[in-house]
Structures are given as C-alpha cells and as structure tokens.
Amino acid sequence: MMFPPSNALYVGPQVRQLVTDLSLRGLSELRVYTDFDHTLTFPTSLECHEVFASCNGLPQAFQAAVRPLLDFETPGSPGLVLDADAWWSTYHNALVAADPPLHRSQIGPIVASTGIELRPGADDLLRACCERRVPILVASAGITDIILSVIDTGENVSAKPQLSVDVSQSLLERSARYTNVTVLANRCEFDASDRLVGMLPRAPYHSLNKASTTELVGEFLSSTPRHCGIVLGDKPRDGALGLEAIGVTTLRVGFANGGERHQMSDYEAAYDVVLPRNSPLDCIVELIASLG
Template sequence: MFTLRGYLLTRFCCPKRKSCIPTNVSRKYPFKSRSFHKLLKMSDNPNKLEKILGQRHVSIKNPKIVRKKIETLIKGGASSLQVISDFDKTISKYRHLNKRCPSSHCIIETHSVIPQEIKEEMRSMAQKYYAIETDHNLTVEDKIPHMIDWNEKGTGLFIKAGVKREHLPHMVKDSDVCLRDGFVDLVDTLHKSNVPLLIFSAGVADVVEEVIRQQASVHPNMKIVANTMDFDQKGALIGFKGELLHPFNKNESALEGDPYFEEIRHRHNVILLGDSIGDLTMANGVPGVNVSLKIGFLNAKFEELLDTFMDGYDIVLEDDQTMEVVNAILEEIMG
C-alpha cells in the first residue's frame, strides 16, 4: 500500500532558477517565475507515485492532507471510486507540438464547412465573452447571463452555417484536437475495474464523444454530460437539447433524477480533474462524499493563477500535457 513515506514539503523560492520545466514536460515559452523547488523526503526506495509527485511541475499546498486522501482512496479501492472530469483542456491537451489545441466548440467554428464571415463573427464573440468568463473582477452571478448570451448567439451562427450531424466526424478528424498522453490507459483502467467516469463539459457533447471515439474508446462506464446537439430529420442542426451547461453550473446537481445517481450512490470516493476554478464544483451534488482528491491542470498564466489553483486543488500540475499523475494514483488504488 502506498503510504507516501516521509512527507512532502511545500515549495520554497529559488531565485537562481528561471524555469521549473521538468524533463518530461515541454513549455513553448519559458516564463520568469517565483520558481520553486520542492523537497520530497522519501525512503531509500521510493515507489513510482512518490517519484512522480516529487517532480518540479507538481505543486501541493498541503502534503499531509494529500497523503491522507490518497491513502483513503487506496483503502476504499475501485468499488468505492468514481472519477469526474472536465473535457476541454483537461482530458484534451491545451497544446500539442507547440500549437494550441481547439475546444469542442472551436473544432466546429474553425472547420472549412463554416463560411468565413461566420467564422469572423464567432471569433469576435469568443474574444468578447472569454474575457468576461475569465475576468476575476466579476462575480459568477455577473458572468452567467453573458455565458447564456454567448451560447444563444453561437447556436444561432451554427444553425446559420448549416452544420449537420454528418459533418462532425470530419470536423474532429480534420482538427488539431489531441487527448492527453495516457488518457487511453486511464479509460482502459477505469473500464477494466468498472469505475465510472463522468465527463462534465460546457462544450458540445456530440463533439466530445466523437473525439474520444476517434482517439480512445467510448466505454459503457463512461457518461458524458454536456450540451447535446438537436438535429432535424434531415440531420441539420436546429439547436441544443435541454438546459445550457456553462462553466459555472457544471456539477452533479445537473443529473438530478437521472438513473446515473443510483448507479454511483455507493461510490463515496472521488477523483476530480479540471483546468479552471469553476471545475472545482463538479462534484457538488455527489451524495455522501467520503473523500475528494482534486487535481488541477494549470495550462497557462502560471504566475497569475498558481496560488489560486493551489487554494482550490489538492494537486496542481503546471504545463503537464499528460495523465501521468492521475494514472500513477489509479495504479495504486487498483493494486
């Protein structure tokens, strides 16, 4: 059993070092930062997980709590576990081969099927509303009406562009979207151990599923909750089904009344994966949570957001385009 022998010490300032890029993680634009070192006091024979958690791009604010949570997850085993994850920039990469990877919406917006004038309208809208979404001076309540407005206008442009169901596989195949290294192993591990994977996304459910189908596997233990397209009998987009999911209402309360709740009612241990502060609420509504280990992918604005991420997430991964940490933890849980 993993005990995280010894204990992790939080990072301290190292002014001589300008970059904390681990050897297995590349960063296109090295940044000038506080640049922390972290000491990992372990036994003479550290196990795989201990070594991985000791890498420089892994930040842990409270090592003792993280150790206790991991030990609780291991004790509960696969039968008590569920995994909840965001999709865009969490399951999918933030960048690949020094190129930004598109979100599920952008996969549609940038495809050749979309007329150029509509692409320009979408680009202008994205600049406007994304600035609102990420403005730390606005409250969530202030942002929500803008997110709804963004979705309604974007849906109108998708319909105007003539998006059809048959376009989606080609849009995904032609895009630069890429799943994180190790995601295939992650979903296979969860499937073999019958651990449910709930994917919460403010993106397009049809595109999310198509990406996973093309680059990994869609297993029966996987549930995708996102904005699902509605097509007419000819396969033309006419809108989206149900209530809008946006970055600020993604949580399991959105599944109220869904049979999925009954299937996971006995699973009180949660691993949560996200890439934004809004993703921290995805486990809200899970009944009787025993322990929730939150792992955050900090993809950009490292200087600006590290402290905020460390306040919310148990483990923060800076510029890591892999599932290495998550898979190492699952390996210990599955035995």
C-alpha cells in the first residue's frame, strides 16, 4: 500500500507520523468523517441543493425563488451576497413553501433523474468500512434525504435503522444499505401524509458552521468513541470539524475542487494530503485495508 499516492498535489510534514499512529491504534479506534457533495460524489455531479432546483416536476414558483441563490457569477446576485445562514434558510423556506408540497415519494425519482454519480471508489470505501465495522459520519451541508437516496440506491428504505442516541434524532439518520454510515445534514421533515412541512435542524447546518459538528453530535460520537479519524473533503472548510477539541487524531485528505474560489495554499492549510479533483478514493480504501 502506498499512501500518500504518487499523484498527491501536497503532502504535509506530519503525514508519515499520522499514518503510523493510525496503524498503531487500528480499526477499532477509527472513524471516517466525510463530506458528500463532490467528495463522495463525482466533482461534476449536481450538489444536493441543485437537485431540487433542476427538477421540472417541482412548482415553477419554487424554481424561480431558488434560481438566484444558485447564481454565483452575476455581481450582486443572492448567491454571492447572502451570508450562509440567510442562503440556506432562504432555500429551505422556499422548498417548504412549495405548492403543491414536495412528497417523500418524489425524492428517489428526482435524484435518479439527475444522474448523480459517486466518485470512483466511494462504494468500495463504504463497503470496506461496513465490513470492518468502521463507522462513517457523512457531515454535509446538503440534504440528508438526497444523500441517502444516492447511497441507498436499490435498497428498501421504508424502515430506517434506529440510532441509539435520542438527542440526535433530529440531526442524524442512518443508511439502510450501509448500517455503519450515519448522515449529519439538513433533513426534510414530513407529516403523516409524507408531505414536506419543514427542515431540520431549524438553524441550518451549512458550509461555514461545520466546525460546530462535534458540539452538535457530541453525544452520538461519545456513544461509540473513536480516537482516530480520517477526514475527507473537497473544500478547505470541510477539513475543520472540531475533532481535535475532543482528542481525535485526524488524517485530513482533501480533493482540490475549489476552482477559482480557493487557492492551493487554502488546501495546504486545511489538509495533510491534497489530491487532484478527479482522484478516486482507492487510496483511502487501501489505507483502511492496511490497518487491519
């Protein structure tokens, strides 16, 4: 096993020691923390919030309301001027206000129609961790229902495995296909008729408050304590989850997918290893396999 791989764009000075620490601790001490959009998915796939906006089956009023939010080019557009709290809240409020409301049964077909692809090696990573009982926390500013629709493709998801920590029920949901995978993102709240009536959490989980992850789900993490972590992301901010504050030794691996909005120096400051944007996840699968 070669880690970091030869195509790495950056390798930090602590990588060899971090890999040694992971090896000494073994799989029983490991948890994987990963972003979803353009980290587990291919970098040209739609992001979660683009999925509903691109769907012709949802009301035109909703599409008209959120289209300006996805304009990141026009000077003065809401996509450029709104802060993160306002951006996510405006989008979620428009989705909840859609008339007729979104029905739970629509989500799977909508996601399937967009052709979202997992990054090469992502399914292997999820499977390898499941087989080795390595928990994965998908910490995403996206939408849980879309994430699980992609991860659980082909599975009967009508009965979700229950989490053991009640306090986190409004924040976390577990995959039906890979029961070691738990998703922290923005969840659709449905009524008894499976119609969308709200979004959870009320204060959106977004790209600029990921550092609060350990505060949001600390009880969940402490219920199955792991003292080592592999953190995966495609933006510099994805690497900052606040794990060091709870004593987790982390190896942070990023994909340089930031375009013009992020410089290479931003990635080097956020990650221990930086890989090209289209890199597969094979090296992470091999690293985990080498640990036990």
